[in-house]
Amino acid sequence: MSAVKDILRRPGGQFTERSLAGLVFIVGTGAGFALLLTLVRVEWGPLRRIDSGVAAWFNELVSAHHPLVTVLRAITDLGGRPIMVWLVTVAVVGLLIRRQGRLAGYLLVTGAGALALDPSLKALVGRLRPVVDVPVAAGVGNSFPSGHALGSLVAYGALLLVFLPAIRPRWRRPAIAFVAVLVFAIGLTRIALGVHFVTDVLGGWLLGLAWLVVTGYAFRLWRRERGRPVPELTEGLEPEARQDLRPAPAEERMLPHPWAGTAELVTGWVLVFAALYGFGMLVSYYADGTFVAWLDTEVPRWFEEHRTATLDSVSYGWSKAGDTHAILLVSLIFCPLILAVWRRWRPVLFVVLTMFGELSLFLTTARAVDRPRPAVENLDGQMPTASFPSGHIAATMCLYAAIAILVMPRTDRWWRWLTVVAAVVMPLGVALSRIYRGMHHPSDFAGAILLTVLWVGLLYLVVRPNADLEQDDPASKPEPAVLDRVAA
Template identity: 55%
Template sequence: MSVSRRFGIGAFAGFLLVAAVGFGFGLLLLLVRGRWAPLTGFDVAIADGLNAVVSPYVGLLRWFSQLGGRPFMFWLVVLAVLVLLIRRRWRLALYLVVTGVGALLLDPSLKALVGRVRPVVETPVAHAPGNSFPSGHALGSMVVYGALVLVFLPAVPPRWRKVFVGFLGLIVLLIGFSRVALGVHYTTDVLGGWLLGVAWLGVTAYAFRPDFMDRGLEPSSAADLRPAPAHHGSAHPWRAVFQIVTGWVLTFGLVYVLGVLVRGQHDDGVNRWLQSFRTPSLDDLSYFWSKAGDTHAITLVLLISCPLALALWRQWRPVVFLLVTMAGEITLFLCTAAAVERPRPRVEQMDGQMPTSSFPSGHIAATLCLWTAIAILVIGRGRGWYRWLALVPAIVMPAGVALSRVYRGMHHPTDVLGALLLTALWLGVLCWAIRPLRTADPVETNAGSASAPAPAAPESPPRERV
């Protein structure tokens, strides 16, 4: 079997494994949020049973729990990153930082989204703030210790590798057990944290190294942890998928953090100021501008842009870029709005009650993402001066929609800031992962050059006999 075919099979198998783990976490999340009675009864029974027997071991359980706490893991990651930076392993240091930050952002946002309260036991022996699902200790320990295994395993002597993996795996198990035994988490909270941690590890590992399933995050032969060259000199399609998922998670986390910071702020002074200029004509104009950013208008422009892009450049890459841009925007908006739950401005809202919360603005984010993505393609792939005209709708359309939404009392000014942050981060991720301006893959170029016949060497003249 060829190397490329074996790599393709290994990458697809790894993708299926990560997808299965992610599906398991999603199913568990739905059951927990839906308060499925059999699952709730199972959790309560285990919490009550452990609470009756753990009193003599509370000190030991607290010690194990601290191994999965944020302070301990923060300094553990900092130390590992310093070691890698001293060794000049920039790629691996970045991998640890991105993986850890992603877990740090996933924990509070998902807890806010699910909203599960912590266990109530007869004899409380420990307390923890916030919601319950998923367990932050279980998620963080799985991600941090798992990432350390992927990064440093190639440097461990072969005879000690099983001991190294087993030791860190045992720590993760003890941390999860301690959280349940202390009565601050249900069993499914810990299980959910582990599942999410495994899925996040797989996604980021594929994003940074596409063949880690076969060779580790770095090849075992590199005792000095030196990064290996990329596969065939270009990003593998599966790698791009995991880069996009990694970027989506980080974008969601950062926009969520901004939403939490502004959630309690009532910055509706601008709304009230704009309302002082209301007239029937401006009301009608703002209505049509607002409609330019709703689902129907955005979908119509997208359906027109995709065939035109395919006809102009005769490549699927620009089409994929547009479709993934808008699919990511709608999912980022819905998830962030559900997690932040910011109320609408305390002014007259001309469009009535909306089904989603205020932060971030979906109309503005969709308009920004669509017209900016189109401008990136036209300016990057065009050749004449006219390509710069694509900046006009990329600026005018979002500005008009933003002004109309604030004028109509539907959004705070900081909701607009959330849409800008979402657009900048998400399009940056897609430009890095999809590379929409690339006209030909290096793989295709290499293949074409390999199939071309090599020029014949010039024949040397016959030597004269002396």
């Protein structure tokens, strides 16, 4: 007996012990899922009554409270396929940029497996979704297992295993607890919204946990075969990659003078709003009989007279390029990318403040000026905001201007000029499409230009997003080789 203990104390013995524990866990979760799948497939009476009773109870509890339904939908979206795919894709690209191909491969294999398991098992089981008295949400496809429960556990679990080394040791257990609570909350919302039975969610969790353990176990075996130590799970998959997994070094001050910078930004925001409000009131209510009023009347009318089915489709596509979802998507791709390449938080802060300021200035000015839409047919129908300034144009202009400001001084490659082209072509295309579709006057476009010039110019002076290029420390500057790899 003592000999066995001595063997287990050795590195090889410890690995064997962990491997056996991992195999037992995999078998246990797999058996649990197989049992649950069998009971669901044969429609076992007691289990079916529990599923129906819980679904009815939650529906009665939730359906009468619309704010609660809104919160539940927001939480459930965190486990949806768009969010999961975005998270894994951004992480994979960042890992490849940081030359962590093994971890990127792990995320790809783990994520692809989850994407394949969900629809195939749903088709195999063919279980219909719950039928409740007051539907508050809708689900697509079959019910068992829950794709949100499976996908959230696999995606968030895999990301946690990959990036644990970048988290300080004292924060690792809270991070694990946070992910566990988030995955549980996402599964609970699927039941509460009436789109899944309890057993659907349990099946998704069991299957996701089994798949996550299988891929994690395979990665640990790979490390062992190459003579690398097998770390505790609380240390992540690749503890040696700690420095490359950290988004960026700690920056003492992202603003040169934090308190003064904050005061300057708040004061500047007020002054920019005042300029927008004054210009908006002038062109909206005090420009009668002027050339501006003639343009605001005749240009939308001319576009209305020359509308065609083809131009309607083209303008719709251009208009969508400037809506909230498109702008948010580009921002959520660009910010992690520049963080992975440049390892600096200040450029990210610049983009975030640019878009937050644009949104707040647009909403406040639109509410204060309250300008009606052009007196032509509005192809996009009734909009929740007023006409001045154009939010689509301002958001597009601010985002692509910020991208060009950040990229141009950081590389001498020819492709940097594409950011300048985008900063001109994208807003112009969105502007023409919005005016064509009868949603804005030409002076609304001018208001978007004014907003962009004043707000982005203010941020450039206060935040100084390219300040790291001015430092003498070569380590603080971006690596040209990295930029060239991204361009390639």
